[in-house]
Amino acid sequence: MRIGMIGAGSWGTALALVLHENGHEVRCWTIDEESLNDIRLKQENSRYLPGIKIPSEIVFTSDLRLIVEDPEIIVNAVPSQVTRSALSLVKEIFSDQGQIWVSVSKGIENKTYKRITQVIEEVMEVPAERIAALSGPSHAEEVARKIPTAIVSSSASIETARKIQQVFMNQYLRIYANDDVTGVELGGALKNIIALAAGICDGAGYGDNTKAALMTRGLVEISRLGVEMGARPSTFAGLSGMGDLIVTCMSRHSRNRYVGEQIGKGRTLKEVLDEMVMVAEGVRTAESAYELAKMKKVEMPITEQIYKVLFENKSPGQAMLDLMTRASKIEDWGA
Ligand SMILES: NC(=O)c1ccc[n+]([C@@H]2O[C@H](COP(=O)([O-])OP(=O)(O)OC[C@H]3O[C@@H](n4cnc5c(N)ncnc54)[C@H](O)[C@@H]3O)[C@@H](O)[C@H]2O)c1
Numbered sequence: 001m002r003i004g005m006i007g008a009g010s011w012g013t014a015l016a017l018v019l020h021e022n023g024h025e026v027r028c029w030t031i032d033e034e035s036l037n038d039i040r041l042k043q044e045n046s047r048y049l050p051g052i053k054i055p056s057e058i059v060f061t062s063d064l065r066l067i068v069e070d071p072e073i074i075v076n077a078v079p080s081q082v083t084r085s086a087l088s089l090v091k092e093i094f095s096d097q098g099q100i101w102v103s104v105s106k107g108i109e110n111k112t113y114k115r116i117t118q119v120i121e122e123v124m125e126v127p128a129e130r131i132a133a134l135s136g137p138s139h140a141e142e143v144a145r146k147i148p149t150a151i152v153s154s155s156a157s158i159e160t161a162r163k164i165q166q167v168f169m170n171q172y173l174r175i176y177a178n179d180d181v182t183g184v185e186l187g188g189a190l191k192n193i194i195a196l197a198a199g200i201c202d203g204a205g206y207g208d209n210t211k212a213a214l215m216t217r218g219l220v221e222i223s224r225l226g227v228e229m230g231a232r233p234s235t236f237a238g239l240s241g242m243g244d245l246i247v248t249c250m251s252r253h254s255r256n257r258y259v260g261e262q263i264g265k266g267r268t269l270k271e272v273l274d275e276m277v278m279v280a281e282g283v284r285t286a287e288s289a290y291e292l293a294k295m296k297k298v299e300m301p302i303t304e305q306i307y308k309v310l311f312e313n314k315s316p317g318q319a320m321l322d323l324m325t326r327a328s329k330i331e332d333w334g335a
């Protein structure tokens with residue numbers, strides 16, 4: 001199959017390697033001329049995925065026309081908040097011939113509160129049944145090294161989810177399929193906020209007990225908002241819920257956990273983001289989730305405290321104290 005990849009950061013590049021290995025013809029588009037030159041000269045994307053050799057058969061280009069020329073599948077791998085602007089460029093030159101779209105981005109668009117498959121549906125004017133989300137515990141650094149990984153392909157159409165499962169699956173990337181796209185995307189987006197909290201916990205010197213509490217109660221509030229938005233509760237116990245929450249809160253590779261850790265050590269959000277090359281989606285998703293929770297009247301105490309630490313200068317210590325001294329509760333999914 002010919003597959004177009006929009007975005008050649010860490011995840012776009014790692015997935016291009018998977019697809020190439022699976023026998024597909026892959027073309028990746030990037031706006032980043034520096035990394036493009038790097039890939040062409042060294043056969044390595046050292047800015048986003050250092051240490052991994054890139055086969056010369058994978059085309060990397062800044063010419064979008066090469067991406068939209070006759071692909072059977074188009075994958076969106078740019079960060080959530082720039083997906084709309086990147087797709088607007090695609091839309092200008094794209095002719096719809098029944099292609100399947102895949103979102104691998106994990107976020108909720110600011111202001112519109114749309115999931116990324118919904119942004120694709122709106123901008124590209126394709127039906128939800130032709131769009132899938134691929135999500136789950138999967139750091140690019142490990143997938144690119146062929147470390148066994150399992151994720152989930154989800155679409156409103158289970159046939160589409162299964163097609164994408166077949167295209168991406170191989171002996172080191174196991175893919176499950178389901179049709180709860182709302183749950184899969186919200187799990188993947190919201191866990192990044194809890195990973196920021198887990199990072200703060202590491203940086204501020206709290207303990208393993210603290211992190212376990214944040215992860216467990218974090219999953220409760222993720223599920224609560226997810227169910228309110230139409231997701232199935234059981235999805236949050238799966239790869240794109242608990243699975244991704246575990247890896248992102250625990251992994252040395254996680255950019256979201258790293259940002260939290262730096263803040264926990266006393267640095268400002270601006271200082272940390274200014275020196276980062278890669279995206280930490282949880283920061284902007286915290287804005288969307290905090291506002292959504294208020295609009296939907298869903299209790300999300302950890303998300304609320306993370307929002308206040310990130311954007312209202314609240315100290316992590318005070319945020320932790322406020323979480324610990326909330327009114328006593330019965331332990332219940334809805335509590
Ligand atoms: N890195 C991972 O391990 C991983 C795993 C699963 C999912 N994801 C998700 O995949 C998405 C992409 O993450 P990533 O890790 O590849 O990010 P990254 O920061 O490594 O790369 C981002 C890419 O987007 C491009 N980009 C940035 N702004 C752009 C714009 N305005 N227009 C066009 N292109 C632009 C950059 O040039 C770069 O190619 C995120 O939503 C992330 O949560 C990442």
Ligand SMILES: O=P(O)(O)OC[C@H](O)CO
Pocket residue numbers: 106136137138139192195244247248253254255256257279280281
């Ligand atoms: O490095 P992070 O924190 O953006 O997480 C990457 C993936 O979402 C992990 O599954």
